[in-house]
Amino acid sequence: MSISVRNITKRFGDFTALDNVSVEVPTGSLLALLGPSGSGKTTLLRIIAGLEVPDSGSVLNLNEDITSQNARDRNVGFVFQHYALFRHMTVFENVAFGMRVRKQPKKVIQDKVRELLHLVRLENLERRYPSQLSGGQRQRVALARALAIQPKVLLLDEPFGALDAKVRQELRSWLRKLHDEIHTTSVFVTHDQEEAFEVADRVVVMNHGRVEQAGAPHEVFEHPANPFVMDFLGNVNVFHGRVQNGRAQLGTMEVDCPEYPHQESRPATLYVRPHELDIEHSPNGTSSLKARVERVNRAGSVAKVFLLAAEFGLGLNVEISPERYTELALKAGDTVYVSPRRIRVFVPEYVI
């Protein structure tokens, strides 16, 4: 079922949690609401679930307006951040709850619960209580419980937030596989961009109650709409230079940026990701920057090189392949030349 959120605004006292937000969740997709804390993503999720009422705007399910429907009638599966499992019920009863309150026959409930526990791989734990489970297991019980009501849409609030790194990684790919099996339209909230990009079909980046950008993960990653998105999507080198006549300038370094062909020189911010920088031993015309190697970190799948461009007092993070690293034989104190393969330029809007 597709879900559309149209022009939602929500205030808590003086704080505007959501400011005219519109989001489309296509049928069968898995969408991530990505943003820092306080960006309004959880509020938006709770509004979709009917746990929070918007001040204005509407929520549509297919083309039916469900804004005024209460949570109970929406048939939405909600997985809470801290799971909110019923502590005095066994795993079996937790999963069965939604069907019990709908007065479904015992046999149907039993079969469905067993099927779901099999799906989340907890068959042998049905008699346990929530306090006897690990974090990852609780998470999966919460998911099975939400799926038991055959929800039109599944909403997950920071589904991996409370888990440790390894379990997190496992559950992530498991959730993606599960979604490919059951195809329930799903929305999940996260502040971890890696998580969003790895799991979701679509990513909506939010900040200060507004949508900054929405699109497929690679679109958002490759073409960030603005400095916030660029910055938020992790590890990035930021330069402050100027643009003029389709060229961006940073000290002696000059690069093409045809998007800004204007005559007068304007201040601009230049963004380069660590893996989009090359290191050479000799200068490469005007398109490189002189820097000194400060530190090298060889642990992991890439070599991380920390450089200092003394001219600007600017620290740079560069990631190169281990092969390239061996080839260059870099060590601390070397003077090198860095050139960006790819650069994104944002010129702040003129305010008159």
Place this chain on the structure above:
Amino acid sequence: MHKTLSASVVQKYTAPRVAHRDPWMVQWGLTLVAVSTIVILIVVPVVNVFYQAFADGWGVYWKNLVGNKDTLHAILLTLTVAPVAVAANIVFGVAAAWTIARFHFRGRSILTALIDLPFSVSPVVAGLMLVLLFGMQGYFGPWLREHGIKIIFSTPGLILATSFVTLPFVARELIPVMEAIGSEEEVAAISLGANGWQMFWRVTVPNIKWGLLYGVILCNARAMGEFGAVYVVSGHIAGRTDTMPLRVEKLFQEYNNAGSFAVASLLTLLALVTLVVKVFLERKTRLEMAEAAKLNAPSGELS
């Protein structure tokens, strides 16, 4: 929650081997004061109640309780008034605790303070207030008489007085429990399709049951033992409006020591049973709250 936290901190810091020790005089002196106070003020009187009650043997004891028509009536009256007051208390207590623990509204702290009022008002004053409202000369007196309703000097008055005095028990016990447990499970129940009633019975009640029971036990003990407020509204008519505590006093005034102590022994027995149940429930409630703290984790970021 706070208790367990600070307890673990204390444990950590009382560990050093070279601990400061109070002189043995101080240690023994303090212990002696505490123990002798408890023995003189509590143990001796309690034992004496039973000693006096059974002074003439089991047969006389039994006759004093069951053989006396007015005493028997007093026992039955208390067994009627207390449960009704407790029931009223449960309904009020759950509603009030829910309101205070789940909603944030203007005047929330005033309501919390008002709930405690009956604890600070003298029971005699409480009884007097009821007489001034419902008595013959009271505001509603003439209207009540016209409609043939009797409150003061009859059972409804006793129930009202008892309910007033015991009002805070359940609410006070439940507010911290409900706050510790939080509303997440209730919200989850609603999102899974439960209606308000189903949510209450299947999720809320099982979660608060030990705290609720604890409040009920304390409330019941106080309801059965209440003297002051009941004394004012009952008019102590033997065989009609005398409850157990009133009966104890009346028998004592009539120099019927054996009878008086027999009834008193029942009330004392109730107190002892309450004490045992209370200790048990206290442990259960503490576990309930500790579990809540563990499961809820930090409440996390809002957005």
